[in-house]
Amino acid sequence: MRPVEIDDTEPFIDVCGEYDIVKMTASWSWPVTKEVARERFCNALKFDPSKRLTLAILHDDGFIGLAGLGIKDDTDVHKLGYMIGRSWWGRGLMTEAVKALCQHGFSAMNADVIEADHYFDNPASGRVLEKAGFVKIRPADDTYSAARQENVPGWHFRLTSEGLRM
Numbered sequence: 001m002r003p004v005e006i007d008d009t010e011p012f013i014d015v016c017g018e019y020d021i022v023k024m025t026a027s028w029s030w031p032v033t034k035e036v037a038r039e040r041f042c043n044a045l046k047f048d049p050s051k052r053l054t055l056a057i058l059h060d061d062g063f064i065g066l067a068g069l070g071i072k073d074d075t076d077v078h079k080l081g082y083m084i085g086r087s088w089w090g091r092g093l094m095t096e097a098v099k100a101l102c103q104h105g106f107s108a109m110n111a112d113v114i115e116a117d118h119y120f121d122n123p124a125s126g127r128v129l130e131k132a133g134f135v136k137i138r139p140a141d142d143t144y145s146a147a148r149q150e151n152v153p154g155w156h157f158r159l160t161s162e163g164l165r166m
């Protein structure tokens with residue numbers, strides 16, 4: 001993994017610009033355009049990486065996904081998000097990426113607690129979180145899906161450094 005770059009825009013659209021991927025995230029709207037992705041990647045580069053970090057996941061030097069961790073405004077809680085292209089699902093890659101990013105969050109980003117949500121209709125994401133050591137806490141509060149343009153119920157998970165499974 002490495003920090004996302006503007007040149008990741010087109011590979012990102014090719015790999016992750018699919019409704020079944022985007023609809024599982026809270027903040028990406030549908031359809032994902034190059035303009036939107038480029039603007040988000042530009043913004044990601046402006047943040048202090050000790051507070052908010054967006055990483056490109058690479059495999060054989062090619063872009064295959066994104067993982068981000070950042071402190072939520074006006075809180076001391078870090079929030080995790082991720083997506084990976086369909087061709088790479090089911091190989092343990094996102095679990096590996098999530099573990100590495102969370103370890104970095106605890107060691108270099110001053111994170112005490114890392115939070116993540118997933119929609120009920122996305123059990124694979126719940127499994128990624130469980131394998132990394134996250135604990136299911138309660139139904140999620142923030143349920144709006146920009147892609148689906150509706151509230152979608154989900155689960156809220158938390159991880160502390162003691163819980164991280166490496």
Ligand SMILES: CC(C)(COP(=O)(O)OP(=O)(O)OC[C@H]1O[C@@H](n2cnc3c(N)ncnc32)[C@H](O)[C@@H]1OP(=O)(O)O)[C@@H](O)C(=O)NCCC(=O)NCCS
Nearest residue numbers: 021024083084089090091092093094095118123124125127
């Ligand atoms: C969810 C997602 C990140 C998983 O990535 P991945 O690289 O396939 O994850 P891993 O291979 O590390 O682990 C997936 C786990 O989910 C399990 N799984 C897959 N489909 C499942 C399902 N329908 N029900 C339950 N578990 C499922 C896999 O068997 C695996 O668990 P295992 O190792 O115990 O067998 C990927 O599918 C994705 O990007 N989806 C679209 C975007 C998204 O959902 N982002 C997260 C938003 S919260």
